[in-house]
Amino acid sequence: MNRMTNEPLVAERLHEGVLTLTLGRMPAHPLSRDMIRALHEAFGRAVENGSVEVIILHGPGHIFCAGHDLKEVARHRADPDEGRAYVEDLFAACCALMLDVATCPKPTIAMVEGIATAAGLQLMASCDLAYAAPEASFCLPGVQNGGFCTTPSVPVSRLIGQKQVMEMTLSGATYDAEWALANGLINRVIPASELAEFVESFARKLATRNQNAVRSGKTALRQQLELPLNEAYALATPVMVEQFMDPARRHLDWKP
Known part of the structure; x- marks a missing residue:
């Protein structure tokens, strides 16, 4: 649970074989250590639950997921030794989560209304399918903050061409939904008013398959x-x- 509110870090809704996991902590849905743990546990339960056939991952609003919680990272980095231990644990946990999503035996679908950036884009790209609203955008911005989106580029580089992922990581620029569609980062662009209905209908139909x-x-x-x-x-x-x-x-x- 989020320490600041009673809102769950990850809300779960199961309907007709489709489990929708909705990220909390609006508006950015950051991948704090607690959020990563909550997602990891939610995927673990979903795999074991015989009633779950398909999983939808949703970060509602104008930010699908902003990536790691940089404020949380900054608090731990004040002490170099503690900071290194925290960062090593954070990225090990994040890697384990992304592998869980990518290797999940049940189909996974990302529903994207807003920006998916850094580890948030990594999370989206780890899903089997991704459907986005026209307002959605995509970014690997590490270079703009003195770093490089090394781990987020792992699943992205398996979806788009080498030149495209190099441009994303070296520029840190933001790319719109049409660019993402043309380059294979997402499956379709769906009007925002129709996105949820389309994804849920597709997932329910998929849940009826063998x-x-x-x-x-x-x-x-x-x-x-x-x-x-x-x-x-x-x-x-x-x-x-x-x-x-x-x-x-x-x-x-x-x-x-």
């Missing part, structure tokens, strides 16, 4: 992307065989 196939297929898809072509086929083929033999699979209407 989840055995969805989960094994999603995992194999991520794994084979890192492999040479022959190894990718060697990994994907037995997964496909098991999907065809799965008793839970719906009847196939074969047509000549």
